[in-house]
Amino acid sequence: MHPKVAISSEFFSSVLKLPKAQQEKAVKFIELFRQDPTSPGINYESIQSARDRNLRSVRIDQAYRAIVLAPERGDVYILLWADKHDDAYEWAGNKVLRINPENGVLQILEAQYIDEAQQLQQLTGQKTKPGLFDAIKDRYLVRLGVPEELMPLVRHVEIPVDVDDLKAKLPDEAYEALAMLADGVSLEEALSVYDVSLQDEPAQIDTHDFAGALDNPDSKRRFLLASDDEALQTMLDAPLEKWRVFLHPLQRKLVFRDWNGPVRVLGGAGTGKTVVAMHRAKWLAERALTDRETRILFTTYTKNLAIDIEQNLKHICAPEALRKIEVINLDAWVKRFMDKQGYPTNFAFDKRQKKQLWDNALVLKPDALDLPDSFFHEEWEKVIQPQNVNSLENYFKARRLGRGVQLNRTLKKAVWPVFENYRSGLDDAGLKETEDAYRDALALIQTKSIQLPYTGIIVDEGQDFGLNAFRLIRQLAPEQQNDLFIVGDAHQRIYGSKVVLGQCGIKIIGRSRKLRINYRTTEQIRHWAVSLLNGIAFDDLDNGVDEQTGYRSLMSGTEPIIQCFANAQMEAEFIVNSLKELTDQGLAKACIAVRRHADMERYRLALTESGIPFYQIDQNALDNTAQPGVRLATVHRVKGLEFDAMYVAGINEGIVPLAILDSDDPTIIRERQQRERSLLYVAITRAKGFCSISGFGKLSQFISSKPA
Ligand SMILES: Nc1ncnc2c1ncn2[C@@H]1O[C@H](COP(=O)(O)OP(=O)(O)OP(=O)(O)O)[C@@H](O)[C@H]1O
Incomplete structure (x- = not known):
């Protein structure tokens, strides 16, 4: 059997830090190594200072070394680090690789923190104050990624802020879980990231089976199998762009599976929602390759984000998969669709032109009522457009929940001419507001029973789409497995108004997930930004509240x-x-x-x-x-x-x-x-x-x- 070869995410980062000439040699070395790690051309040297006897060093050239995990048992080889000889040995001297006995994930630990934990262990008897995680059994903490050897560090945490001291000492998954727990997220929810419940029996993990550990999907956040040609090439092309290959376990669980209907993914800024949406599009496209006609629609609110996403998809998708994915902002999609159907659509985007139409309409404002112009704009935006009110009769029936000014039938009748005039102004100028265009497109699809080629729709920036947009989106793909995948964050709503997916025919019950790890921003900046929104209740796009608890960034920096x-x-x-x-x-x-x-x-x-x-x-x-x-x-x-x-x-x-x-x-x-x-x-x-x-x-x- 061919040996199993893997490369760690950190290995790619370490290669990037080498001088150009050594980078090229390292890339050649990777090729040789993945073909045959037992080749006589590769000399494994043991490392005297290594705590982990499975670590070896191999030559990249005279002065540079790669550190490899090459355990006695099993035919497994993992490239971990590349550096100058002494630096590489120093790196190896401080690392220990362990298979987590509860979740089977392969973890890289720092030996110095194992020592620190041992010292703390000896002081345990002198501990007087209760620990923050006392209520949680070791077994569950290990299941969440805390290595047994580092457990004393966790047991000594007394207050939530001290969890941050563990960031550098624990594997990322352990820190992420503890941060969630410290912020008040329940143990059940923290465990659910790993699809585990409190009732599950302890796992049967062979902690010496490195090959098995590499197959564990959660190990894939930091290890790549070298047999995956496409992923390896992607990393060699852009080693810093980790998102293209190394997904967080929660990201993986959203992407690589069938969903029995619409999915909603929430997550604060920088938590990788767009990354997940792009990988999902790729996954769906690859599964649709055999059917020539079908397409995946990836839609966003803004045009520039659509352009950005299209560019990024080129880096993760093969050309055949790419051809299956249409990336387009919804306005542009609607315009293209309506034009093609013989109903040319021009949007009322010109602010001056719109103002003129409003000015003309507001002449009909009833003097006796003394309502400001803003009332009419807001009534249009909040009541008339979302509820598709197109006649006085409909206006009588329209719900006006949350509107400041109360209107009885007589008053509604008095203000209606303004809206009627604005509407005819738009019609005479041949203009549509986006809400009108969404509605028209939906009506056309329904009345003509138009079959669109989409088997899956991905929606990014979901928070900015309104009711009519989501009603249309619902109609673009038949209700079936993997039909809708919506990512969004109400905290970033800067265009649209609150929407309830359920009211647009999009039922996400049981298919809602949340991303919490910020990959972009340092914890200091993230924390500051979030505190701007403290005390404000934000929705979850479906009539619930989206809490800001449990978010963290793994990066630190200045305030x-x-x-x-x-x-x-x-x-x-x-x-x-x-x-x-x-x-x-x-x-x-x-x-x-x-x-x-x-x-x-x-x-x-x-x-x-x-x-x-x-x-x-x-x-x-x-x-x-x-x-x-x-x-x-x-x-x-x-x-x-x-x-x-x-x-x-x-x-x-x-x-x-x-x-x-x-x-x-x-x-x-x-x-x-x-x-x-x-x-x-x-x-x-x-x-x-x-x-x-x-x-x-x-x-x-x-x-x-x-x-x-
Ligand atoms: N698994 C990952 N590994 C490494 N980097 C990642 C990963 N997932 C996301 N990122 C990086 O995190 C950053 C934010 O990702 P992305 O834009 O997808 O987040 P987002 O939630 O859509 O953000 P926002 O809502 O603020 O626009 C990007 O730089 C992305 O490359």
Whole structure:
């Protein structure tokens, strides 16, 4: 039998840190190694200092070594690390590989923390205060990934914040689970990540069977079988893009399985929702290869995210699978569909044109009622459009839950002409609002019984779609296995209004999951951003509440910098000076995000004057990574993107929230305020490592009133 060869995720990262010449040698070595790890050309040397007797070193060249797990038992070889001779030996000296006896996952432990745990073990008798996890049996903690040898570290934790000290000491899965538990997530829910329940019998795991451990799906978050040509090539092409191959167990469980109907995936910013959605599209497409006609539709709210996703799919899908996936934002899909069906559709996107139509209609406002113009806009958006009210009769019947102004039949009759006139204005101009277009497309599909080629629909940014959009989406694929896969996060809702999937015919009961590990942002930035939303109840897209508990980032860094400058010039100076410290490469991975288009000019001028190149990311275009310079964009435009450094700038009172967003209706005011907070949350959570939030004169109340 051919030996089993695997490569750890860290091995790829370590190769990337080698000089160019050694990187090339390492890649050649991988090829040789995967073909035959027992080849006479590969010399295994034992490592005197190694705690784990299964670790060996092999030559990459004269000066560089790879560290390999080559256990006595079983024909298994795992590439773990590449480095200069001494550094590689030092790495190996501090590592121990263990198969978790409860979940069978292969884990890499640091020997120094095993020592620390042993010392703590001796002090256990002197412990006086109760431990945070006392109520949970060892067996369950081990099941959640805590290695037995490190258990004393966990038993000594007394308060939730101390869990963070374990981040560097425990395997990621153990830390993730403990962080969830410390945040109040139940043991059942934490165990469910691994499809285990409290009632399950203890597992029968052979802790010496490395080949078996590599086959465990949960080991795949850090080990790749070298026989998987496609995945290996993907990693060799872009070793830093771990998401292309190494999925979190929860991500895997969402992607690689049949679902008996629509699935909803929630998760805060940066938790890998789009990654999951892309892998899901790939999985569905690969299964549909034999049927020439069928397609997978991957739809998003914004055009630029659709372009981004299309680019990314190219990196994980073979051309035949790629051809099966249509990536398109829903507006564009509807336009294309309606045009093709002989009903050309022009959207009323031009703000000036729309204002003109409203001005014409508002002339019919009943004087006696003294209702502000905003009432009519809001009534249209909240009542008329979502409920498809197209006549006075329908308006009489329409539900107006949560609307500030009460209207009886007489009053409804008095205000109706405004809506009727606005509607005919749109019709005369040959324009549709998106809600109209969704509704028209749905009606056409239903009346003509049009069969679309989709066997699966993937929806990203689900929080921004409204009722009509979801009703249409429901209709695009027949109700069957794997039909709908919706990812979203109400905390990031910056366009649409709250929607209830169940009311759109999308039943997700029993098929709802949550991603909690933030892969993008440091814990400091994530925590700060989340606290902007504290105390606000966000929905789960289906009439429930989405709690913000149990989220964590595995990365640490500096706290966001919050500053209020005396004037605009001083703020711009700070940003410019900070950017001057970046290399050309660093600049292209930094972004200045502002609330309004008009605010950009200030920073554009400052950058031009100081000779810093910049690149404005426009509404419907891709961020062209080939372009040099710091990125300049609105907070709306950065949705779905990410940058090493974010400068969220000009966040002044009157700008966030925008003063002109005022309304007379307290419900609308609350909703708009919430949306503005979400905008800030979205902008800040684009930052991977550095985030500056600044303003001048007076900072936005969202920031100045935030508890420290
Ligand atoms: N399994 C993984 N391994 C490594 N990186 C990952 C993994 N999953 C996601 N990421 C990375 O995390 C970052 C965020 O992922 P993604 O954009 O999918 O999150 P998201 O939940 O859609 O974010 P948002 O809602 O904020 O737009 C990306 O840089 C992505 O490459």
